[in-house]
Structure formats: structure tokens, C-alpha cells
Amino acid sequence: MPQINQQATQGQIDPQFFTAKYLVPIAEKKWFVLICMLVGFTLALPVSLMVNPEYSSTTITQLETPRAQMISKVTEKIASQKGDRAYMMAAIERMHSSTFRTEVLKIIPKRLQIDLETPLSITGQLKTKIISPSPEQGMITPESLIKLSNRIRIKGDNGKGTIRITGTTFAQDMATVLVQSYIDVWVAMNMENNKRLIRHELDFTKSQRNEYFQKFQEAEKALRSFKQAYEIPPALSSVTDMELQSQLDALQSKVKNAKDRYKRIDDIFLDLSRKEKSVINNIKILNPPQEPLHPSKNTKLLIIFMGLLIGAAVGIIPILAWDYYRGNIRHKKDIQGAVDIPIIGSIPPIK
Numbered sequence: 001m002p003q004i005n006q007q008a009t010q011g012q013i014d015p016q017f018f019t020a021k022y023l024v025p026i027a028e029k030k031w032f033v034l035i036c037m038l039v040g041f042t043l044a045l046p047v048s049l050m051v052n053p054e055y056s057s058t059t060i061t062q063l064e065t066p067r068a069q070m071i072s073k074v075t076e077k078i079a080s081q082k083g084d085r086a087y088m089m090a091a092i093e094r095m096h097s098s099t100f101r102t103e104v105l106k107i108i109p110k111r112l113q114i115d116l117e118t119p120l121s122i123t124g125q126l127k128t129k130i131i132s133p134s135p136e137q138g139m140i141t142p143e144s145l146i147k148l149s150n151r152i153r154i155k156g157d158n159g160k161g162t163i164r165i166t167g168t169t170f171a172q173d174m175a176t177v178l179v180q181s182y183i184d185v186w187v188a189m190n191m192e193n194n195k196r197l198i199r200h201e202l203d204f205t206k207s208q209r210n211e212y213f214q215k216f217q218e219a220e221k222a223l224r225s226f227k228q229a230y231e232i233p234p235a236l237s238s239v240t241d242m243e244l245q246s247q248l249d250a251l252q253s254k255v256k257n258a259k260d261r262y263k264r265i266d267d268i269f270l271d272l273s274r275k276e277k278s279v280i281n282n283i284k285i286l287n288p289p290q291e292p293l294h295p296s297k298n299t300k301l302l303i304i305f306m307g308l309l310i311g312a313a314v315g316i317i318p319i320l321a322w323d324y325y326r327g328n329i330r331h332k333k334d335i336q337g338a339v340d341i342p343i344i345g346s347i348p349p350i351k
Contacts, residue, residue, distance in 0.1 A: 025323040026316055033315035040311020041304065048303040050129045051122055053295035057175035058166040059183060063088055064282040085158045092156050092163065095186060101145045103185045112174045112181075116147045120168065122299060151178060162286065172292060179289040187283055194282065202272045209265045216258040223251045 026033060065087065094100055105113070118128045153166040167178035227234060230244060237252065239245050 025319050029315075029319045032319065033312060036315030037308050037311040040307040040309075040314070044304050044307020047126065047307075048300040051125050051299055051303060052118075052170040053298040053300070054120060054168050054170065055172045055175045055292040056166055056168045056296035057179045057289040057292055058164060058287070059179050059285060059289040060287040061163050061165065061183070062161055062284045062286055063091055063163055064161070064284065088156045088158060088161065088163065091186075091190070092154055094189070095154055095165075095182065096149070098142075098145055100185060100189065101148050102140055103189070104181050105140050105144060105148060107184065108181050109177065111171060112169065112177055113144075115169050115171050115174050116144065116151060118170060119147070120150060122303070152182065165289075167289075168296065176289045176291045183283075183285065183289075187281055190283055191281055198272055202269070205265060205269045205272055209262070209269045212258065212262040212265050216255070216262045219251070219255040219258040223255050226251055 118125055151168050155164045165179055165182055167175050167182065169175045169178055224234070226247065232239060232248070239248060
């Protein structure tokens with residue numbers, strides 16, 4: 001029975017064993033651990049002061065189908081329709097393009113240009129602070145385009161037809177400026193693209209309008225020549241001769257059809273001309289960017305905590321290693337492992 005109880009005891013976790021083997025050695029050398037933690041704190045504090053908090057600003061936009069692509073009658077009111085998946089993906093890809101980012105870099109203020117020179121990562125910030133580079137203002141390079149791309153997150157929601165744009169900066173008031181710059185460039189380029197679509201349709205419609213007008217004039221000329229040849233008054237639309245009446249009806253029908261076709265294409269041409277002069281922006285700002293009140297990410301406390309943690313680890317690991325190397329007996333399991341003799345009792349401490 002004692003052997004069974006001993007085996008059951010060995011299968012269980014003994015808190016006293018862990019306390020004696022790990023906590024007691026650390027407690028005996030607690031001042032060394034505290035000194036290591038103090039050193040870790042001393043090294044982490046200046047690092048935390050060199051790392052800046054990040055501020056983020058977000059806007060939610062809704063992209064609608066451009067009116068130039070929507071089929072409608074001249075007098076019909078066009079209702080707004082959210083853009084399909086392909087149209088939204090094309091817009092997002094356009095904002096990720098180097099051409100788009102180049103236009104953004106052209107309009108952002110100098111303060112924001114300087115802010116973009118510092119990477120968001122902790123190592124990147126430390127490297128920038130130590131080296132202290134002097135960025136050349138106004139120079140647009142592939143590196144500056146990459147740095148701008150790292151500060152912007154663009155995410156589309158195909159179901160709702162919305163696009164979320166989030167900008168991150170170190171300066172609190174520059175996060176809104178960054179997002180607004182993206183919106184301004186996007187709206188300007190999108191308006192120009194919508195006008196280009198209308199101009200393409202307008203040019204095609206104009207050529208068709210000229211062609212139909214020429215056919216209409218040719219039909220009228222043929223009708224006038226026929227009436228003059230048979231001395232039929234211009235205002236007269238019917239004659240007594242059946243054969244002449246048949247020819248007259250055919251010419252008049254041709255004039256009417258040519259006039260109707262010209263009238264329809266002329267209405268379309270006038271409608272497209274009106275659209276070209278008053279192109280409506282199909283980007284709607286649902287939630288405009290707001291200046292952040294609090295940092296979106298602040299790693300100062302995390303760096304200090306990691307310094308304390310690393311300092312404690314630097315102090316604890318050698319203490320436990322040295323205690324294991326010396327082979328100190330701190331628990332009854334140490335005796336059993338050393339001499340393989342069962343313990344029959346314990347001597348209480350003498351006070």
C-alpha cells in the first residue's frame with residue numbers, strides 16, 4: 001500500500017517541488033534579478049521615447065455606376081446604382097497604381113512628406129532617428145511611392161458597394177490630410193474618366209448624327225426634284241394619277257423615316273452634350289475622414305514591458321542554470337534521485 005500511494009503521488013504535480021526548485025533560488029538572488037530588470041528598463045525607456053505613436057483616419061465611400069454607362073431615355077431620370085464588383089476592383093487597383101500615388105505626392109504638404117519618410121516599424125523608426133536622413137523635398141522616387149503605399153489601406157465591400165480608405169501618420173493632424181488627398185485625387189481622376197466615356201459616346205453619336213442629317217437632306221432633295229419634274233406644288237401631298245401617287249408616297253415615306261432617325265439621334269446627341277457639361281461625381285462620401293483624438297497604436301508601454309521582461313529573463317536564466325549545475329538539494333525528490341532510498345520521515349526546523 002505505501003508503494004501504491006508513492007506511485008500515485010509521483011504521477012501528480014507537486015507545487016512544493018516547483019516552489020523549492022525554481023522560486024526559492026530566484027528569491028535568494030532577487031536583488032540580482034531586480035538589477036537586471038532595472039537595466040532592462042533603463043535601456044527600454046529611451047527606445048520608447050524614440051518611437052512615435054501612430055494616428056489613423058478612415059473614410060467610407062460608396063462608388064456608383066457612372067451615368068455615362070447607364071442606358072436611359074433623354075427625358076428619363078437616372079437612379080443611382082452601386083458599382084458592380086469589376087468596377088470597384090478597377091477603382092481599387094487604380095488607387096494602388098504608381099500613377100495615382102504620384103499624383104497624391106504632388107498635392108500633399110511638406111509636413112506630410114517628411115512624415116512619410118519614417119517607416120511605421122519600430123526598427124525603421126529607430127534607424128531613421130539614429131541616422132537622421134535629410135529627405136529631398138519634392139522628389140518623387142520609387143522609394144517614396146512604396147512609403148506612401150505602406151501608410152494607406154484600401155478595402156472594398158462588394159456587397160455594400162463601399163470602399164474604406166485608412167491613412168496612418170505620426171502627426172495627429174496629418175492622418176486626415178493623407179486620406180483627404182487620396183479622395184481629392186480619386187474624385188478628380190474619376191471625373192475625368194467619366195468625361196472621357198461621355199466624349200467617346202459623343203464623338204460616335206456626332207458622326208451618326210451628321211450621316212443621318214445628310215440622308216435626310218438627300219431624301220428631301222429627291223422629293224423636291226420629283227415634284228418639280230411633274231410640276232406638283234410643294235405643299236401638295238397627293239395627286240390623281242395612281243402611278244405618280246405611288247412614287248410620291250414612297251418618296252414622302254423615305255423623307256419621314258430619315259427625319260425620324262435624325263430626330264432620335266439628335267436627341268441623344270443633345271443629351272450627351274448636356275451630360276458632358278455637367279458630369280455628376282459618382283463617388284459619395286458616407287463617412288468623411290475625422291482627425292483622430294487618440295493614437296491608433298502606441299508601443300511605448302509595450303517596449304518598456306518587453307525591457308522589464310527581457311531583463312528578468314536575463315537575471316533568472318543564469319540563476320536557475322547555476323543552481324542546476326551545483327546540484328543543490330532542495331526537495332525530497334532530489335534525495336530520491338541521488339541515493340534511490342525511500343524517505344521515512346523529515347526533521348522539523350529547529351527554532
